[in-house]
Amino acid sequence: xxxxxxxxxxxxxxxxxxxxxxxxxxxxxxxxxxxxxxxxxxxxxxxxxxxxxxxxxxxxxxxxxxxxxxxxxxxxxxxxxxxxxxxxxxxxxxxxxxxxxxxxxxxxxxxxxxxxxxxxxxxxxxxxxxxxxxxxxxxxxxxxxxxxxxxxxxxxxxxxxxxxxxxxxxxxxxxxxxxxxxxxxxxxxxxxxxxxxxxxxxxxxxxxxxxxxxxxxxxxxxxxxxxxxxxxxxxxxxxxxxxxxxxxxxxxx
Amino acid sequence: xxxxxxxxxxxxxxxxxxxxxxxxxxxxxxxxxxxxxxxxxxxxxxxxxxxxxxxxxxxxxxxxxxxxxxxxxxxxxxxxxxxxxxxxxxxxxxxxxxxxxxxxxxxxxxxxxxxxxxxxxxxxxxxxxxxxxxxxxxxxxxxxxxxxxxxxxxxxxxxxxxxxxxxxxxxxxxxxxxxxxxxxxxxxxxxxxxxxxxxxxxxxxxxxxxxxxxxxxxxxxxxxxxxxxxxxxxxxxxxxxxxxxxxx
Numbered sequence: 001x002x003x004x005x006x007x008x009x010x011x012x013x014x015x016x017x018x019x020x021x022x023x024x025x026x027x028x029x030x031x032x033x034x035x036x037x038x039x040x041x042x043x044x045x046x047x048x049x050x051x052x053x054x055x056x057x058x059x060x061x062x063x064x065x066x067x068x069x070x071x072x073x074x075x076x077x078x079x080x081x082x083x084x085x086x087x088x089x090x091x092x093x094x095x096x097x098x099x100x101x102x103x104x105x106x107x108x109x110x111x112x113x114x115x116x117x118x119x120x121x122x123x124x125x126x127x128x129x130x131x132x133x134x135x136x137x138x139x140x141x142x143x144x145x146x147x148x149x150x151x152x153x154x155x156x157x158x159x160x161x162x163x164x165x166x167x168x169x170x171x172x173x174x175x176x177x178x179x180x181x182x183x184x185x186x187x188x189x190x191x192x193x194x195x196x197x198x199x200x201x202x203x204x205x206x207x208x209x210x211x212x213x214x215x216x217x218x219x220x221x222x223x224x225x226x227x228x229x230x231x232x233x234x235x236x237x238x239x240x241x242x243x244x245x246x247x248x249x250x251x252x253x
Numbered sequence: 254x255x256x257x258x259x260x261x262x263x264x265x266x267x268x269x270x271x272x273x274x275x276x277x278x279x280x281x282x283x284x285x286x287x288x289x290x291x292x293x294x295x296x297x298x299x300x301x302x303x304x305x306x307x308x309x310x311x312x313x314x315x316x317x318x319x320x321x322x323x324x325x326x327x328x329x330x331x332x333x334x335x336x337x338x339x340x341x342x343x344x345x346x347x348x349x350x351x352x353x354x355x356x357x358x359x360x361x362x363x364x365x366x367x368x369x370x371x372x373x374x375x376x377x378x379x380x381x382x383x384x385x386x387x388x389x390x391x392x393x394x395x396x397x398x399x400x401x402x403x404x405x406x407x408x409x410x411x412x413x414x415x416x417x418x419x420x421x422x423x424x425x426x427x428x429x430x431x432x433x434x435x436x437x438x439x440x441x442x443x444x445x446x447x448x449x450x451x452x453x454x455x456x457x458x459x460x461x462x463x464x465x466x467x468x469x470x471x472x473x474x475x476x477x478x479x480x481x482x483x484x485x486x487x488x489x490x491x492x493x494x495x496x497x498x499x500x501x
Binding site: 012014015018032089090091092093100103105106112113188195197218226 | 288465
Protein backbone atom coordinates (compact mmCIF):
# COMPACT_ATOMS: atom_id res chain seq x y z
CA UNK A 1 0.00 0.00 0.00
CA UNK A 2 2.79 2.33 0.91
CA UNK A 3 4.61 1.62 -2.35
CA UNK A 4 1.39 2.24 -4.29
CA UNK A 5 0.96 5.62 -2.59
CA UNK A 6 4.55 6.37 -3.31
CA UNK A 7 4.30 5.54 -7.01
CA UNK A 8 1.07 7.55 -7.34
CA UNK A 9 2.83 10.48 -5.69
CA UNK A 10 5.79 10.14 -8.01
CA UNK A 11 3.56 9.90 -11.08
CA UNK A 12 1.57 13.00 -10.11
CA UNK A 13 4.35 15.29 -8.87
CA UNK A 14 5.67 16.47 -12.25
CA UNK A 15 2.20 16.99 -13.79
CA UNK A 16 1.18 18.96 -10.68
CA UNK A 17 4.22 21.23 -10.93
CA UNK A 18 3.68 21.74 -14.66
CA UNK A 19 0.00 22.57 -14.10
CA UNK A 20 0.98 25.08 -11.43
CA UNK A 21 3.47 26.80 -13.76
CA UNK A 22 0.86 26.80 -16.54
CA UNK A 23 -1.69 28.32 -14.15
CA UNK A 24 0.72 31.08 -13.08
CA UNK A 25 2.06 31.91 -16.53
CA UNK A 26 -1.07 31.79 -18.72
CA UNK A 27 -3.24 34.88 -19.01
CA UNK A 28 -6.93 34.42 -18.15
CA UNK A 29 -9.81 34.57 -20.64
CA UNK A 30 -7.76 33.98 -23.81
CA UNK A 31 -9.33 32.83 -27.09
CA UNK A 32 -6.64 30.31 -27.83
CA UNK A 33 -5.31 29.04 -24.48
CA UNK A 34 -7.06 28.30 -21.20
CA UNK A 35 -5.71 28.17 -17.66
CA UNK A 36 -6.05 24.89 -15.73
CA UNK A 37 -8.41 26.68 -13.32
CA UNK A 38 -10.66 27.48 -16.29
CA UNK A 39 -10.42 23.98 -17.75
CA UNK A 40 -11.17 21.99 -14.58
CA UNK A 41 -14.75 23.28 -14.00
CA UNK A 42 -15.60 22.73 -17.67
CA UNK A 43 -14.20 19.20 -17.56
CA UNK A 44 -16.27 18.51 -14.43
CA UNK A 45 -19.39 20.05 -15.95
CA UNK A 46 -19.32 18.02 -19.19
CA UNK A 47 -18.88 14.92 -17.07
CA UNK A 48 -21.94 15.77 -14.94
CA UNK A 49 -24.34 17.05 -17.61
CA UNK A 50 -23.84 13.98 -19.81
CA UNK A 51 -22.39 15.64 -22.92
CA UNK A 52 -19.13 13.78 -22.42
CA UNK A 53 -21.01 10.50 -22.08
CA UNK A 54 -23.12 11.19 -25.18
CA UNK A 55 -20.13 12.05 -27.34
CA UNK A 56 -18.00 9.25 -25.92
CA UNK A 57 -20.69 6.67 -26.60
CA UNK A 58 -20.89 7.80 -30.23
CA UNK A 59 -17.15 7.39 -30.54
CA UNK A 60 -17.24 4.03 -28.73
CA UNK A 61 -20.01 2.72 -30.99
CA UNK A 62 -17.93 3.40 -34.09
CA UNK A 63 -14.73 2.13 -32.48
CA UNK A 64 -16.37 -1.08 -31.28
CA UNK A 65 -18.18 -1.75 -34.56
CA UNK A 66 -15.08 -1.21 -36.65
CA UNK A 67 -12.95 -3.15 -34.20
CA UNK A 68 -15.23 -6.21 -34.31
CA UNK A 69 -15.41 -6.30 -38.08
CA UNK A 70 -11.76 -5.49 -38.68
CA UNK A 71 -10.40 -7.90 -36.08
CA UNK A 72 -12.61 -10.84 -37.14
CA UNK A 73 -11.65 -10.40 -40.77
CA UNK A 74 -8.01 -9.78 -39.87
CA UNK A 75 -7.68 -12.82 -37.61
CA UNK A 76 -9.28 -15.07 -40.23
CA UNK A 77 -7.13 -13.72 -43.03
CA UNK A 78 -3.96 -13.82 -40.91
CA UNK A 79 -4.57 -17.46 -39.87
CA UNK A 80 -5.06 -18.40 -43.52
CA UNK A 81 -1.76 -16.70 -44.39
CA UNK A 82 0.03 -18.51 -41.59
CA UNK A 83 -1.49 -21.94 -42.21
CA UNK A 84 -1.20 -21.99 -46.00
CA UNK A 85 2.22 -20.74 -47.15
CA UNK A 86 1.13 -20.90 -50.77
CA UNK A 87 -1.72 -18.51 -50.06
CA UNK A 88 0.72 -16.21 -48.24
CA UNK A 89 3.11 -16.17 -51.19
CA UNK A 90 0.36 -15.52 -53.71
CA UNK A 91 -1.20 -12.68 -51.78
CA UNK A 92 2.10 -10.96 -50.94
CA UNK A 93 1.89 -8.22 -53.56
CA UNK A 94 -1.78 -7.27 -53.09
CA UNK A 95 -1.28 -7.39 -49.29
CA UNK A 96 1.82 -5.19 -49.32
CA UNK A 97 0.26 -2.72 -51.75
CA UNK A 98 -2.85 -2.13 -49.68
CA UNK A 99 -1.21 -2.24 -46.24
CA UNK A 100 0.70 1.08 -46.39
CA UNK A 101 -2.48 3.06 -47.12
CA UNK A 102 -3.00 5.24 -44.03
CA UNK A 103 -6.51 4.52 -42.74
CA UNK A 104 -7.44 8.22 -42.71
CA UNK A 105 -6.80 8.37 -46.46
CA UNK A 106 -9.96 6.30 -46.78
CA UNK A 107 -12.07 8.88 -44.93
CA UNK A 108 -13.09 10.78 -48.09
CA UNK A 109 -13.79 7.54 -49.95
CA UNK A 110 -15.83 6.22 -47.07
CA UNK A 111 -17.65 9.55 -46.90
CA UNK A 112 -18.52 9.34 -50.58
CA UNK A 113 -19.68 5.74 -50.19
CA UNK A 114 -21.66 5.88 -46.95
CA UNK A 115 -22.28 9.57 -46.30
CA UNK A 116 -21.80 11.12 -42.87
CA UNK A 117 -22.55 8.99 -39.84
CA UNK A 118 -21.78 5.76 -38.06
CA UNK A 119 -21.23 3.53 -41.09
CA UNK A 120 -18.48 5.55 -42.70
CA UNK A 121 -16.59 5.70 -39.43
CA UNK A 122 -17.00 1.96 -38.80
CA UNK A 123 -15.61 1.23 -42.27
CA UNK A 124 -12.44 3.27 -41.71
CA UNK A 125 -11.87 1.82 -38.21
CA UNK A 126 -12.39 -1.71 -39.57
CA UNK A 127 -9.74 -1.13 -42.24
CA UNK A 128 -7.29 0.12 -39.63
CA UNK A 129 -7.94 -2.74 -37.17
CA UNK A 130 -7.64 -5.38 -39.88
CA UNK A 131 -3.85 -5.08 -40.25
CA UNK A 132 -2.52 -5.63 -36.72
CA UNK A 133 -4.97 -8.51 -36.26
CA UNK A 134 -3.90 -10.08 -39.57
CA UNK A 135 -0.18 -9.63 -38.92
CA UNK A 136 -0.26 -11.13 -35.43
CA UNK A 137 -2.61 -13.97 -36.44
CA UNK A 138 -0.23 -14.78 -39.27
CA UNK A 139 2.72 -14.88 -36.88
CA UNK A 140 0.69 -16.94 -34.40
CA UNK A 141 -0.30 -19.55 -36.96
CA UNK A 142 3.31 -19.92 -38.09
CA UNK A 143 4.40 -20.61 -34.52
CA UNK A 144 1.94 -23.42 -33.92
CA UNK A 145 3.66 -26.62 -32.86
CA UNK A 146 3.75 -28.80 -36.02
CA UNK A 147 2.89 -31.88 -33.98
CA UNK A 148 -0.43 -30.33 -32.97
CA UNK A 149 -1.18 -29.98 -36.65
CA UNK A 150 -0.23 -33.61 -37.25
CA UNK A 151 -2.41 -34.83 -34.42
CA UNK A 152 -5.41 -32.91 -35.64
CA UNK A 153 -4.88 -34.26 -39.14
CA UNK A 154 -4.58 -37.80 -37.84
CA UNK A 155 -7.75 -37.36 -35.83
CA UNK A 156 -9.40 -36.46 -39.12
CA UNK A 157 -10.78 -33.18 -37.83
CA UNK A 158 -12.66 -31.09 -40.38
CA UNK A 159 -11.58 -27.57 -41.24
CA UNK A 160 -13.85 -25.75 -38.77
CA UNK A 161 -13.35 -28.27 -35.96
CA UNK A 162 -9.58 -28.01 -36.45
CA UNK A 163 -9.74 -24.22 -36.45
CA UNK A 164 -11.91 -24.02 -33.39
CA UNK A 165 -10.35 -26.62 -31.14
CA UNK A 166 -6.68 -26.62 -32.20
CA UNK A 167 -5.54 -23.62 -34.19
CA UNK A 168 -7.32 -20.78 -32.39
CA UNK A 169 -6.54 -21.91 -28.80
CA UNK A 170 -2.90 -22.52 -29.71
CA UNK A 171 -2.46 -19.12 -31.29
CA UNK A 172 -4.61 -16.99 -28.99
CA UNK A 173 -1.82 -15.53 -26.81
CA UNK A 174 -0.06 -14.05 -29.84
CA UNK A 175 -3.31 -13.06 -31.53
CA UNK A 176 -4.28 -11.18 -28.40
CA UNK A 177 -1.28 -8.87 -28.80
CA UNK A 178 -2.69 -7.92 -32.20
CA UNK A 179 -6.17 -7.52 -30.72
CA UNK A 180 -4.78 -5.23 -28.03
CA UNK A 181 -3.05 -3.03 -30.59
CA UNK A 182 -6.20 -3.01 -32.73
CA UNK A 183 -8.38 -1.94 -29.78
CA UNK A 184 -6.14 1.02 -28.96
CA UNK A 185 -6.02 1.85 -32.65
CA UNK A 186 -9.82 1.71 -32.93
CA UNK A 187 -10.18 4.56 -30.44
CA UNK A 188 -7.46 6.61 -32.13
CA UNK A 189 -8.89 6.14 -35.62
CA UNK A 190 -12.47 6.91 -34.63
CA UNK A 191 -11.41 10.16 -32.93
CA UNK A 192 -9.29 10.99 -35.98
CA UNK A 193 -12.16 10.39 -38.40
CA UNK A 194 -14.33 12.68 -36.27
CA UNK A 195 -11.70 15.40 -36.19
CA UNK A 196 -11.15 15.14 -39.94
CA UNK A 197 -14.68 14.88 -41.29
CA UNK A 198 -17.43 13.06 -39.42
CA UNK A 199 -19.76 15.31 -37.40
CA UNK A 200 -20.21 13.09 -34.32
CA UNK A 201 -18.42 11.97 -31.18
CA UNK A 202 -15.50 13.28 -29.13
CA UNK A 203 -13.38 14.40 -32.08
CA UNK A 204 -16.12 16.56 -33.52
CA UNK A 205 -16.88 18.01 -30.08
CA UNK A 206 -13.27 19.23 -29.99
CA UNK A 207 -13.52 20.76 -33.46
CA UNK A 208 -16.68 22.61 -32.44
CA UNK A 209 -14.96 23.87 -29.28
CA UNK A 210 -12.09 25.13 -31.42
CA UNK A 211 -14.31 26.80 -34.00
CA UNK A 212 -16.44 28.52 -31.38
CA UNK A 213 -13.26 29.72 -29.61
CA UNK A 214 -13.77 27.78 -26.37
CA UNK A 215 -10.27 26.64 -25.49
CA UNK A 216 -11.28 25.46 -22.02
CA UNK A 217 -13.82 23.08 -23.55
CA UNK A 218 -11.32 21.77 -26.11
CA UNK A 219 -8.73 21.15 -23.39
CA UNK A 220 -11.37 19.46 -21.21
CA UNK A 221 -12.18 17.01 -24.02
CA UNK A 222 -8.49 16.42 -24.64
CA UNK A 223 -8.05 15.60 -20.95
CA UNK A 224 -10.92 13.09 -20.97
CA UNK A 225 -9.78 11.49 -24.22
CA UNK A 226 -6.40 10.91 -22.60
CA UNK A 227 -8.02 9.39 -19.51
CA UNK A 228 -10.14 7.09 -21.68
CA UNK A 229 -7.02 6.03 -23.56
CA UNK A 230 -5.14 5.26 -20.35
CA UNK A 231 -8.05 3.26 -18.90
CA UNK A 232 -8.50 1.28 -22.11
CA UNK A 233 -4.81 0.49 -22.24
CA UNK A 234 -4.79 -0.55 -18.57
CA UNK A 235 -7.78 -2.82 -19.12
CA UNK A 236 -6.23 -4.50 -22.16
CA UNK A 237 -2.86 -5.00 -20.51
CA UNK A 238 -4.57 -6.48 -17.43
CA UNK A 239 -6.52 -8.95 -19.57
CA UNK A 240 -3.36 -9.93 -21.35
CA UNK A 241 -1.39 -10.39 -18.11
CA UNK A 242 -4.19 -12.41 -16.56
CA UNK A 243 -5.02 -14.77 -19.39
CA UNK A 244 -2.16 -14.73 -21.87
CA UNK A 245 0.90 -13.94 -19.80
CA UNK A 246 2.73 -17.13 -20.73
CA UNK A 247 5.07 -16.73 -23.67
CA UNK A 248 4.47 -13.03 -24.22
CA UNK A 249 6.90 -10.35 -23.22
CA UNK A 250 5.04 -7.54 -21.59
CA UNK A 251 5.68 -4.90 -18.97
CA UNK A 252 2.99 -3.40 -16.83
CA UNK A 253 3.12 0.34 -17.56
CA UNK B 254 15.07 -17.89 -58.18
CA UNK B 255 12.07 -19.45 -56.51
CA UNK B 256 11.43 -16.17 -54.74
CA UNK B 257 11.26 -14.34 -58.10
CA UNK B 258 8.89 -16.98 -59.44
CA UNK B 259 6.56 -16.60 -56.46
CA UNK B 260 6.65 -12.79 -56.77
CA UNK B 261 5.68 -13.23 -60.42
CA UNK B 262 2.77 -15.47 -59.46
CA UNK B 263 1.76 -12.99 -56.74
CA UNK B 264 1.89 -10.21 -59.29
CA UNK B 265 -0.36 -12.29 -61.53
CA UNK B 266 -2.77 -12.70 -58.61
CA UNK B 267 -2.80 -8.92 -58.11
CA UNK B 268 -3.55 -8.49 -61.81
CA UNK B 269 -6.38 -11.00 -61.47
CA UNK B 270 -7.82 -8.99 -58.56
CA UNK B 271 -7.70 -5.83 -60.70
CA UNK B 272 -9.54 -7.69 -63.47
CA UNK B 273 -12.21 -8.79 -60.97
CA UNK B 274 -12.44 -5.17 -59.81
CA UNK B 275 -12.96 -4.11 -63.45
CA UNK B 276 -15.60 -6.77 -63.95
CA UNK B 277 -17.53 -5.74 -60.82
CA UNK B 278 -17.26 -2.08 -61.80
CA UNK B 279 -18.59 -2.89 -65.28
CA UNK B 280 -21.69 -4.42 -63.71
CA UNK B 281 -22.38 -0.98 -62.18
CA UNK B 282 -23.97 -2.49 -59.10
CA UNK B 283 -22.10 0.15 -57.11
CA UNK B 284 -22.13 3.77 -58.14
CA UNK B 285 -19.12 4.59 -60.36
CA UNK B 286 -18.87 7.79 -58.28
CA UNK B 287 -17.11 5.88 -55.53
CA UNK B 288 -16.34 2.65 -57.34
CA UNK B 289 -14.77 3.56 -60.68
CA UNK B 290 -13.21 0.99 -62.98
CA UNK B 291 -9.47 0.49 -62.43
CA UNK B 292 -8.49 1.83 -65.85
CA UNK B 293 -10.46 5.03 -65.22
CA UNK B 294 -8.70 5.46 -61.85
CA UNK B 295 -5.35 4.76 -63.52
CA UNK B 296 -6.08 7.39 -66.20
CA UNK B 297 -6.81 9.91 -63.45
CA UNK B 298 -3.49 9.03 -61.81
CA UNK B 299 -1.55 9.47 -65.07
CA UNK B 300 -3.38 12.75 -65.80
CA UNK B 301 -2.72 14.07 -62.31
CA UNK B 302 0.98 13.32 -62.60
CA UNK B 303 1.20 14.73 -66.15
CA UNK B 304 -0.45 18.07 -65.39
CA UNK B 305 1.59 18.31 -62.21
CA UNK B 306 -1.24 18.78 -59.69
CA UNK B 307 -0.93 15.41 -58.05
CA UNK B 308 2.87 15.55 -58.09
CA UNK B 309 2.89 19.00 -56.49
CA UNK B 310 0.50 17.87 -53.76
CA UNK B 311 2.54 14.72 -53.19
CA UNK B 312 5.73 16.76 -52.77
CA UNK B 313 3.99 19.15 -50.36
CA UNK B 314 2.79 16.25 -48.22
CA UNK B 315 6.10 14.44 -48.42
CA UNK B 316 8.15 17.46 -47.33
CA UNK B 317 5.81 18.19 -44.40
CA UNK B 318 5.91 14.59 -43.33
CA UNK B 319 9.70 14.34 -43.53
CA UNK B 320 10.38 17.62 -41.72
CA UNK B 321 7.94 16.69 -38.95
CA UNK B 322 9.22 13.15 -38.67
CA UNK B 323 12.90 14.15 -38.66
CA UNK B 324 12.35 16.75 -35.93
CA UNK B 325 10.36 14.22 -33.91
CA UNK B 326 13.07 11.59 -34.34
CA UNK B 327 15.88 13.92 -33.34
CA UNK B 328 13.96 15.25 -30.36
CA UNK B 329 12.75 11.80 -29.32
CA UNK B 330 16.17 10.17 -29.40
CA UNK B 331 17.90 13.07 -27.59
CA UNK B 332 15.23 13.47 -24.91
CA UNK B 333 14.86 9.71 -24.60
CA UNK B 334 18.60 9.32 -24.06
CA UNK B 335 18.57 12.06 -21.43
CA UNK B 336 15.58 10.65 -19.58
CA UNK B 337 16.98 7.13 -19.71
CA UNK B 338 20.31 8.22 -18.25
CA UNK B 339 18.75 9.26 -14.94
CA UNK B 340 16.58 6.90 -12.96
CA UNK B 341 15.31 9.85 -10.91
CA UNK B 342 13.97 11.66 -14.00
CA UNK B 343 12.56 8.33 -15.20
CA UNK B 344 10.46 7.60 -12.13
CA UNK B 345 8.98 11.10 -12.12
CA UNK B 346 8.51 11.72 -15.87
CA UNK B 347 7.62 8.43 -17.55
CA UNK B 348 4.03 8.17 -16.15
CA UNK B 349 3.23 11.63 -17.60
CA UNK B 350 4.80 10.68 -20.92
CA UNK B 351 2.71 7.48 -20.99
CA UNK B 352 -0.41 9.59 -20.43
CA UNK B 353 0.48 11.93 -23.28
CA UNK B 354 1.09 8.97 -25.54
CA UNK B 355 -2.42 7.66 -24.94
CA UNK B 356 -3.98 10.85 -26.29
CA UNK B 357 -4.65 10.38 -30.01
CA UNK B 358 -2.47 12.94 -31.78
CA UNK B 359 -5.33 13.98 -34.04
CA UNK B 360 -7.16 15.15 -30.88
CA UNK B 361 -4.31 17.61 -30.32
CA UNK B 362 -5.03 19.14 -33.74
CA UNK B 363 -7.89 21.45 -32.66
CA UNK B 364 -5.69 22.73 -29.81
CA UNK B 365 -2.74 23.27 -32.16
CA UNK B 366 -4.99 25.20 -34.56
CA UNK B 367 -6.16 27.43 -31.69
CA UNK B 368 -2.64 28.19 -30.54
CA UNK B 369 -0.69 28.31 -33.81
CA UNK B 370 -3.42 29.12 -36.33
CA UNK B 371 -3.94 27.47 -39.72
CA UNK B 372 -0.36 27.53 -40.94
CA UNK B 373 2.21 25.25 -42.48
CA UNK B 374 4.26 25.46 -39.28
CA UNK B 375 1.27 24.22 -37.27
CA UNK B 376 1.07 21.12 -39.50
CA UNK B 377 4.76 20.36 -39.04
CA UNK B 378 4.51 20.90 -35.28
CA UNK B 379 1.49 18.59 -34.95
CA UNK B 380 3.28 15.89 -36.98
CA UNK B 381 6.36 16.23 -34.77
CA UNK B 382 4.30 16.14 -31.56
CA UNK B 383 2.47 13.04 -32.74
CA UNK B 384 5.52 11.14 -33.95
CA UNK B 385 7.75 11.96 -31.00
CA UNK B 386 6.08 9.59 -28.47
CA UNK B 387 6.91 6.22 -30.01
CA UNK B 388 10.49 7.38 -30.65
CA UNK B 389 10.88 8.82 -27.16
CA UNK B 390 9.41 5.87 -25.29
CA UNK B 391 11.16 3.19 -27.33
CA UNK B 392 14.45 5.05 -26.91
CA UNK B 393 13.96 5.04 -23.13
CA UNK B 394 13.01 1.37 -23.32
CA UNK B 395 16.09 0.61 -25.43
CA UNK B 396 18.59 2.40 -23.21
CA UNK B 397 17.17 1.03 -19.97
CA UNK B 398 16.98 -2.61 -21.05
CA UNK B 399 20.65 -3.07 -21.84
CA UNK B 400 21.76 -6.50 -20.67
CA UNK B 401 23.23 -5.91 -17.14
CA UNK B 402 26.05 -8.37 -17.72
CA UNK B 403 27.21 -6.26 -20.69
CA UNK B 404 27.39 -3.24 -18.41
CA UNK B 405 29.32 -5.24 -15.81
CA UNK B 406 31.73 -6.40 -18.47
CA UNK B 407 32.16 -2.84 -19.71
CA UNK B 408 32.89 -1.67 -16.16
CA UNK B 409 35.50 -4.36 -15.77
CA UNK B 410 37.09 -3.24 -19.03
CA UNK B 411 37.13 0.27 -17.56
CA UNK B 412 35.40 1.91 -20.51
CA UNK B 413 34.81 5.63 -20.00
CA UNK B 414 31.33 7.19 -20.24
CA UNK B 415 31.62 8.02 -23.91
CA UNK B 416 32.91 4.56 -24.89
CA UNK B 417 30.21 3.04 -22.71
CA UNK B 418 27.57 4.96 -24.63
CA UNK B 419 29.04 4.45 -28.08
CA UNK B 420 30.08 0.79 -27.78
CA UNK B 421 27.57 -0.69 -25.35
CA UNK B 422 24.38 1.33 -24.80
CA UNK B 423 23.76 2.67 -28.31
CA UNK B 424 24.14 -0.65 -30.17
CA UNK B 425 21.93 -2.33 -27.57
CA UNK B 426 19.28 0.38 -27.85
CA UNK B 427 19.32 0.67 -31.64
CA UNK B 428 16.75 -2.06 -32.47
CA UNK B 429 14.24 -0.44 -30.10
CA UNK B 430 14.99 3.04 -31.46
CA UNK B 431 14.43 1.83 -35.02
CA UNK B 432 11.13 0.24 -34.08
CA UNK B 433 10.09 3.61 -32.62
CA UNK B 434 11.24 5.46 -35.75
CA UNK B 435 9.10 3.22 -37.95
CA UNK B 436 5.97 3.71 -35.88
CA UNK B 437 6.75 7.44 -35.86
CA UNK B 438 6.90 7.44 -39.65
CA UNK B 439 3.49 5.78 -39.95
CA UNK B 440 2.02 8.31 -37.53
CA UNK B 441 3.66 11.18 -39.45
CA UNK B 442 1.96 10.18 -42.69
CA UNK B 443 -1.42 9.84 -40.97
CA UNK B 444 -1.12 13.23 -39.29
CA UNK B 445 0.01 14.87 -42.53
CA UNK B 446 -3.14 13.65 -44.25
CA UNK B 447 -5.49 14.58 -41.39
CA UNK B 448 -4.10 18.09 -40.92
CA UNK B 449 -4.21 18.72 -44.67
CA UNK B 450 -7.84 17.65 -44.75
CA UNK B 451 -8.61 20.01 -41.90
CA UNK B 452 -6.62 23.06 -42.99
CA UNK B 453 -6.87 23.08 -46.79
CA UNK B 454 -3.25 24.15 -47.19
CA UNK B 455 -2.59 21.87 -50.15
CA UNK B 456 -1.14 18.37 -50.11
CA UNK B 457 -2.64 14.96 -50.79
CA UNK B 458 -4.99 15.23 -47.79
CA UNK B 459 -6.70 18.27 -49.27
CA UNK B 460 -6.69 16.63 -52.72
CA UNK B 461 -8.57 13.64 -51.27
CA UNK B 462 -11.16 15.74 -49.49
CA UNK B 463 -11.77 17.99 -52.51
CA UNK B 464 -12.09 14.95 -54.79
CA UNK B 465 -14.76 13.58 -52.45
CA UNK B 466 -16.57 16.92 -52.22
CA UNK B 467 -16.72 17.22 -56.03
CA UNK B 468 -17.61 13.54 -56.50
CA UNK B 469 -14.42 12.80 -58.42
CA UNK B 470 -13.98 9.12 -57.56
CA UNK B 471 -11.11 8.32 -59.96
CA UNK B 472 -9.00 11.21 -58.63
CA UNK B 473 -9.73 10.04 -55.10
CA UNK B 474 -8.31 6.61 -55.95
CA UNK B 475 -5.29 8.24 -57.59
CA UNK B 476 -4.59 10.17 -54.37
CA UNK B 477 -4.94 7.06 -52.21
CA UNK B 478 -2.55 5.23 -54.55
CA UNK B 479 0.04 8.02 -54.20
CA UNK B 480 -0.25 7.85 -50.41
CA UNK B 481 0.19 4.10 -50.49
CA UNK B 482 3.34 4.56 -52.58
CA UNK B 483 4.72 7.21 -50.20
CA UNK B 484 4.06 4.97 -47.20
CA UNK B 485 5.51 1.90 -48.89
CA UNK B 486 8.67 3.64 -50.14
CA UNK B 487 9.49 5.43 -46.88
CA UNK B 488 8.90 2.30 -44.85
CA UNK B 489 11.00 0.22 -47.22
CA UNK B 490 13.90 2.70 -47.12
CA UNK B 491 13.82 2.95 -43.35
CA UNK B 492 13.60 -0.84 -42.94
CA UNK B 493 16.58 -1.36 -45.26
CA UNK B 494 18.58 1.30 -43.45
CA UNK B 495 17.69 -0.39 -40.18
CA UNK B 496 18.79 -3.80 -41.40
CA UNK B 497 22.11 -2.36 -42.60
CA UNK B 498 22.79 -0.50 -39.35
CA UNK B 499 21.76 -3.31 -37.05
CA UNK B 500 23.90 -5.93 -38.75
CA UNK B 501 27.25 -4.48 -37.68
